[in-house]
Amino acid sequence: MKTKAVALYGKKDLRVREFELPEIGEEELLVKVISDTACLSTYKATILGEDHKRVPENLEEHPIIVGHEFGGYIEKVGEKLKDQFNAGDKFVLQPAMGLDSGYSAGYSYEFFGGDATYCIIPKVAIDLGTVLPFKGTYFANGSLAEPMSCIIGAFNANYHTKPYVYEHEMGVKQNGQLALLGCGGPMGIGALDYAVNGGLGVRKVVATEMDEQRLERLKKLVPVSAAKEKGVELVYVNAAKVKDQKEYLMELSDGQGYDDVMVFAAVEPLLVLADSILGIDGCLNFFAGPTDKNFTVPVNMYNVHYGSTHFVGTSGGSTDDMKLSLKLTEEGKINPSMMITHVGGLEATPEMILGMKDSSAGKNAIYPHISLELTALEDFEEKGKTDPKFMEIHRLIEKHDGIWNEEAERYLLENFTGQ
Template sequence: MKTKAVRMYGADDLRLEEFELPEIKDDEILVKVVSDSICMSTYKLVKQGKKHKRAPQNIDTNPVIVGHEFAGDIVKVGAKWQHEFTPGEKFAQQPALNYKGCLNSPGYSYEFFGGDCTYCIIPHEVMELGCLLHYNGPSYFEASLGEPMSCVIGGFHSNYHTNKRNYDHASGVKENGALLIVGGAGPMGLGAVEYAVCLEKKPRLVVVTDVSEERIARAEMVVPVSKAAEHGVTLKYVNPNKMDDQYEGLKALTDGKGYDDILVMAPIRPLVELADSLLAFDGCLNFFAGPTDNKFSASINMYNTHYISTHIMGSTGGNTDDLVEALDLSAAGKMNPSVMVTHVGGLDCVADTTENLPSIPGGKKLVYTHIRMPLTAIEDFRKLGEKDELFKKLADSCDRHNGLWNSEAEHLLFAHYGLDG
């Protein structure tokens, strides 16, 4: 079985290549990858190369397939797993493996297992850990986006609160509390807003900050304040640069009480320190953003930690339960992960997109691995549609779905390229 894949040979060295996959073993599964969304974590991997904690030291001779937010179809099942998986069924997968203390993960560590490819081999440890999931949703992209949404969900579950009666910790954001999402109009921040609104035990107030008016405008369109209100949540989008005093302005939105939960979505020291100062009694700050600098630090008010029980923690990735929750919420129509997506492309755009990810505006970049298509912003579909019937159809479809990528658009893409799906 030949595959086309984007492989990393070292720092800033990505190559799109075609090569032969080995025959699967009895404890492995061959899959067809259909969709993958590009993660900032992959950009960090590419910048660090061998220095990345998940990257093997022999990637110059045994390159790894990049990409870890992927979904597709099962093609061939080894004898050990034929009682559980069937060729032709869709799959989703949890890339955060923890196999006997090993840090290996698809998209970082494996020669034949990753998301930016046409076909790959899923190794035995994925099934043994229960990280290969059956998926019956109508579209592949929602399964791909289940992984970043699981990271958001994991972040919410990781927050905790205490009480003065005993030493029990209650996990999750505080019900009817005030939640601040700092730098929250990007893809992960919008995922967090979408999840906060659909929670059963949801916050009363959600404040989202961003310094880009363009990002705020898009956020207000895809997760409207009116939608949050229908679910009993007061949602406010704020540009703190327009405030005379950011601390006073943001705290005033809570009637001076401060925030019970804060997610910091950007690794910027002043933002972390501002967030720390805005915590209410027993407030929890989750440093969600992953810095590339291993010496990144910020000052914390230890007086508040001692006397008003503020606490700081961080979360990265999600577990399998988080992914199942993400897929279930999407399938039930309670949560729309496509709020993250602003661009769509094919396998041929992956290397360049990944290497330049921070400089490309917008949110998630979604790729379909069996097509050739330059990375294209959804907002550009209408203009391109003046000369290209495909983009006219895609623009019409996205317009019918509040400007968002959707299952109908995915099937239009498949039909145009003659793909199954």
């Protein structure tokens, strides 16, 4: 089977390559990728190349396929797997393989990654149960189950204690106050959606962002009135317009401080602020992954000792987290597509990945079997003035309140074929 894929040959060296995949083994799967959503961690791997802990050292001879948030159809099943899988079945991938080597899809394999028309899922990934059945018909939300699983895993990692009871109560605090700092990016959007609509029992959510445009988008995606219907008091804060953030955020918590604080940017002042607004037994979750291995910030150890404040961080989500993400999405309780701001085809991927650090975009949904430059959702209307296909996608996006959706995806797949 011939495939076209985005491959990493070295630091900052991404290329679209077309080549023949080898014949699958008796314990492997050949899959057709329908969608892959881009992750900032792919940018980090691209910049670091062989210095990244998950990237092998022989990239020049064996370039790896990037992309790990993907789903599609099983095209061919190895002989020993025919009791587990069927050709034509839909799947999504859980890429957190947990190997001692650190290897995983999208970082480590020449034939296994999401930014490809077709790829091979190896035995090691199948044995680890990473190929999950997908019941839906909307592939972007299937791809986004992986980043949503990272969000769910982060919420699960928070914990709370009782004095002299040496057991952790896992998860964000029931009937507690939660602050989401710098949450205007894609993962912050997903976290806000989950905090309000995931049935977590949080009483108050305070969401901060410095960019006015991002903040306005948050308000549109998760309205205060909709949160109130779920029993959640939601407060938005433009941090750029607040003179003393600590004082203001403490006032919003009625002077008590926050039971849980999540930080979505690896910025020292934001982490110092998060530490300063923790309440008694407050838990700070450092969600953003830094690229600097020596990234450190001052911590109030007095509060650690006397206020029982504590800190956690996670990278990735478990298979159970991903299953919950799929379930909540299928039930219509959360909508991961809120994260998506751009869509495009495979050829647009290298430039998109290399530009991620300087981009204010949300999630980019890549469809390997279409031909389309990376296009912002709001730009379909302008392009539609000269091309009716673009105008139809604009209409379908507007039909769903400006959010990428299954109808738009289906039309895109049917009318922008080019591979």
